């Protein structure tokens with residue numbers, strides 16, 4: 057974590073940039089009538105005033121994190137470093153380490169381009185939305201050049217750490233928890249997409265799915281979220297933002313964003329959960345760097361799917377369960393956005409998988425495969441996928 061204390065933090069999102077002129081062009085998260093096509097605009101003051109979270113002073117957060125001590129760092133992303141801290145549960149004032157409410161304090165890297173916009177967007181959405189599968193925002197701080205966000209601490213860290221960190225301390229996440237976390241994240245996304253919320257999250261990835269003490273999965277990081285299309289519109293036009301390896305191909309090529317773009321990214325996460333491989337891994341041989349491209353040929357039959365299941369799972373899963381998860385992923389990864397399921401449908405499919413874990417007679421993989429177009433879809437998608445490749449150097 058040494059770089060947290062140098063002037064730069066690593067940027068894990070190479071296609072986030074901050075050359076925006078519509079800094080305050082965040083639309084109201086309270087709902088508009090469906091006939092209102094243009095999103096009402098909120099000023100920074102309105103966003104901060106309407107957020108139901110605390111405004112902290114910089115000094116309070118300094119005290120809560122023991123002066124942002126190096127050994128308080130719990131993570132680091134494109135926005136900046138994340139520190140562990142403690143607050144009194146009722147007064148939300150700094151308290152002794154190890155007592156009261158544990159918090160995660162995200163401190164904007166002051167040289168970051170995208171920072172202020174993402175900071176405000178996060179408060180705009182998380183400051184008002186509340187759901188068991190969304191991380192809770194406790195408050196924020198804006199003082200001089202300091203931008204900070206304060207969240208409830210998620211004790212088990214990110215899904216990314218549980219899937220990809222190797223080492224004796226990190227045991228691979230067991231199969232039943234992988235299914236649970238996938239379902240939790242799907243519920244969070246389905247809530248965002250539902251009426252009247254209608255928010256597009258735009259940054260679904262394993263590092264943004266955090267786990268609390270009971271391994272409940274919760275979505276964090278709303279810095280790229282957008283209100284979905286209104287009225288007759290089927291998409292919103294945006295600057296292309298997100299994370300390589302997860303973004304939907306049509307979004308990458310057109311900037312047209314709708315809820316089905318999130319569904320695609322969720323499909324990538326399902327593949328990560330199934331294979332234990334990262335969406336984009338430059339340490340892999342060139343042909344295996346992009347998970348979706350590498351996995352697609354294996355997603356055409358039950359026998360082949362079983363060849364790519366994370367072998368650290370050993371005998372924890374029934375083959376038909378892995379096939380079922382893969383078939384849901386294939387649907388989410390359809391090249392044609394309209395062929396992708398809604399998150400509501402994904403929740404139902406994952407719920408059914410979870411309810412039947414360990415019951416070989418309850419799931420008929422052949423029937424399920426057929427129903428989900430498991431064999432037919434993949435070929436078409438693969439062809440389309442190759443027509444529009446994307447990668448680090450695009451945008």
Ligand SMILES: Nc1ncnc2c1ncn2[C@@H]1O[C@H](COP(=O)(O)OP(=O)(O)OP(=O)(O)O)[C@@H](O)[C@H]1O
Pocket residue numbers: 067068069130131132133134135136137138160162191207208209210211213214216217263264266276277
């Ligand atoms: N509320 C939290 N509780 C516990 N750990 C957290 C919390 N928020 C973030 N973290 C940790 O900090 C890490 C960095 O989070 P952050 O959201 O800043 O970056 P990221 O998601 O890894 O990458 P990116 O900036 O590209 O989105 C997370 O992966 C997680 O391990």
Ligand SMILES: [Mg+2]
Pocket residue numbers: 133263264276277
């Ligand atoms: Mg994150």
